[in-house]
Amino acid sequence: MASPLVFAPLVAVLGALFALAAAPLAPSIDRSVSRLSLSAFGRFARRRRDANPDQVAALQGAHVPQTYRVYAARTYFYATVGALAGSILGVYLVASVLVFLGTASEALQSRFPAAVQSLFVDGVGGFAVGELFGIFLASGATFGVLAGYAAYQFRWSMPSYRAGERERRIDASMERTVAFLYALSRSGMALPEVLRILARNREVYGESAEEMGVAVKDVDMYGADILRALGRLGHRTPSEELAEFAENLTSVLQSGRDLPGFLERQYEYYAEEAEAQQEQFLELLATLAEAYVTLLVAGPLFLITILVVVGLTLGDTLTFLRFTAYLLIPMATVGFVVYLDSITETATGGATVDEEDSESASRFQSIRGRPARTDGGQTESASTPLNRQRLDVYETLRPILYRLRNPVTVIRESPTVLLYGTMPLAALYLAVQWWPLVAAGSTDLAAYDGPLVHAALFVLGTFTVAYELHRRRVKAVEAGVPDFLDRFASTNEAGMPVVQSFGRVVGSDLGALSTELERTWADVQWGARIEHALGRFRDRTDTPAISRVVTLTTNAMHASGDLGPVLRIAANEAKATRRLERDRRSELLTYLVVTYIAFFVFLAIIVALDVIFIPNIPVVEAAAPTDQVPGGGGTGAFSRTANLTQATKDAYSLVFFHTGLVQAVCSGLVAGQMGQGSVKAGAKHATVMLALAYGTFLVLA
Known part of the structure; x- marks a missing residue:
């Protein structure tokens, strides 16, 4: 019987691989891996930076939260560990094969070629020490090189893949992003502020807004001017479309030309590109x-x-x-x-929560924070901590209670929630139907597939009903968006204030959108600000088109009361999207x-x-x-x-x-x-x- 020490290298390898696999989930292990990698390969990785511009660009384009030195050092460390682990595992694998060949049954031995059958007689004991050493050395080197090379290539392929995915998403969202920039710049807002608003609404405008956030961070956190930030954006982004747009935008800002006119031409260009890309996609x-x-x-x-x-x-x-x-x-x-x-x-896009527009985000802020002392120096009363705990419990239970009290509304707004109820019911049905068969020891698969099909039809059918109701509601609401924007723009251009224009539009027939607009108008009549009412309207509908409209409208209100041109641009963009x-x-x-x-x-x-x-x-x-x-x-x-x-x-x-x-x-x-x-x-x-x-x-x- 083999000594337990024989398996010590195998246990060590498996432990090391498990630790590396757990590193992303354990910050302490992740920091230790980074320290070991930098101490072993940090200098070599720094020297290799200039020789690998493509890898640097991939890391920047993928927004990897590590510098090239750290990522490259960790890659070399993973490749080294992979090579060592592959070598040791290869030795154990070859040894296991040799032991198996020596102990295989005669019936199994007869199925192998004659050259292999000679090994059955000898097994491991039939080889000299030098021969075994050569076999293990060759196998370990082979598996080690393959494992190390695979780890190295996988580590560097992931940033390239993510950068490619981000490039595709950036290109797909360029039309709506440029439309947003054009609309707000047309309202008179300065470009840096427009970019800040765009960066805050990245969930609505996608990866292009995420990329613009890099330029905003350069300006706000590192003190760079807007021209330098846009230049860096053009070099860092994985999208050639965004790089070209940033370069052209920089040229316009440097020359002092008409910025809204430039953005209008760019929007028309990207609208034509969207149509061409859709034809290619079809x-x-x-x-x-x-x-x-x-x-x-x-x-x-x-x-x-x-x-x-x-x-x-x-x-x-x-x-x-x-x-x-x-x-x-x-x-x-x-x-x-x-x-x-x-x-x-x-x-x-989905619904976003803007700190300036959300009352609920700051309504209880003073209660949750540290209480201020009064002028007399007295501290908080004895009931204040208890009240704060009660409020925390209420805020935690409120979404759960809402789902329990309004299950139909929750399912209609999020059909996926229905699966949390139907799948356990289907599993219970299968358990009831299959238990007599299992207890009787039945191995006939035909007796089991009937209940399985019934359960699958139940889960798929109920989800289909909920999803189709949700999809049709969303499509019906979005169908009225272009007409709503057109009428809103017309009344505002006629000289009506924003609130009065909105009230006039609510009275028109806009299909399924009219119901939601009437609720929003009731919110305004009860004293809410128009921005907050529109924000709640966005949260209720939770559709990409409504999210873009509300984000654009509420931010344009801060710049100017003349929303006509902005709404007209949004209406044209909504019409183009609907047509596509x-x-x-x-x-x-x-x-x-x-x-x-x-x-x-x-x-x-x-x-x-x-x-x-x-x-x-x-x-x-x-x-x-x-x-x-x-x-x-x-x-x-x-x-x-x-x-x-x-x-x-x-x-x-x-x-x-x-x-x-x-x-x-x-x-x-x-x-x-x-x-x-x-x-x-x-x-x-x-x-x-x-x-x-x-x-x-x-x-x-």
Whole structure:
């Protein structure tokens, strides 16, 4: 028996790897790793900075919160640890293989080539000490180099990948960002203040606002002038579009030319670019739709058909069919959906909380802070700490109580919350249905899949209803935004004050938006400031379009009472966005239909194999001679169909059934991602396809 000391290096390696994996979650470990890395590789990393400008640019573009010296030193440290760990693990792996070869059974030994079988007799003991040392040295060096190189490449590929993702998001949000800059500069606000407001609303305007925040930080925290900050922004950003815009903006500021005129031209340019990019995206989506139908629908279908024929003529292929149904199709679909999500994701805005506009953020600030002493020097009363504790408990429980008192409203505003209730109910249903089967020791998978399908339909169906109600409410509210802005701008340009203009617009018919505007107007009539009322209106609707409108309007009010030009710009931007969404929806409807047709073809062929092809193959209880088949003479490959028993036919039927169900869910998710740009929207299509597939097999099979 081997000594426990033999496994000491293995335990040490696993402990070191675990510590490195826990470093991002434990600040003390993370600081220790940084100190060790800098002490070992800090000087070398500093010298390599000038030789690796691409790595420096990737770190800056990805907004990695570490300097190049720290990140590079940690990378070298990880690569070194990876090389050592790979070397030690390689030695243990090779030793385990040698021990296994020496103790393998004769039946297993016969399956290996003759060159390998010679090792079974000798095992580890058949090698001299020098030979073993050479084997371990070669294996350790090989695994060590591979592990170190993989760790090094992975560490440097992550900033490049993040920078590329940020570049795509910045380019996608440039149109709305430039529209925001143009609108506020048109109102008379200074550019540095406009950039500050933009940086505070990065959740609304996306990655471009995040990038502008770098320039704002240079001005406010480090004392740089706006020209130098914009110059640094152009060098640091991963987006060529933003770099060019920053360079042109710097030139305009230096020359003293008309800034609003420049921003207007830039906005028109990015609006045209958005249309061109959407055309390119639709062309790419058309290619991806064809690729999906070919590779992930027709491809598995052809593969299944070939495997069935081969399995019935030459040998058992049930294992490959199960691999195709349970692993290949789901994994390929997940990869395809992730890729679709990466190219369709845009910088959507949510509700932000501005410290100047939020009353609730500062309403109880004095109560929570340290109480001031009175002039008489008396401290707080004995009941004050208790009242503060009660207030803290109330503030903690208030959102929970609101959800409990208004479950329908919460589900309507956030459909994902519904899954927290339906999934436990589905799990409870499965436990009730499966427990008698488990207690009876049943191993028939066909008895388990019925309740699983019922639970899946329940979860997907209820989420579909909630999500569709939420989506339609949001779309209905956003549909009235362009008309609202147009009318608001017209009344303001006619000379009405902001509050009076808003009240006049509320009385007009704006569809679903009118209800929310009436609530906002009631808020104003009860004494709230128009900025605060609009902020609560934004929080209630919680849509990207409303968030952008409210952010722009409330900030323009601080600059000037003449909101007409600003609102007109926002109206044009909202109209352009609506037009692009409408064009995209009409184009994507074609691909949605293609996905449904491909699924129906897949389901029809699978059902035909299960209902027509398999039942018509002769069944025998035992293997017939290899030179004939039941019912007549025959030789060749088809003679092996005599080995098809009823159990085998049932196994094939079960795989076909499961394949149809898996393909239904996968096709539904792809249809949602392709048709509406969201996997959540795919729940509707997955529910429909899953119900059709399940009902078809129940009726025909």
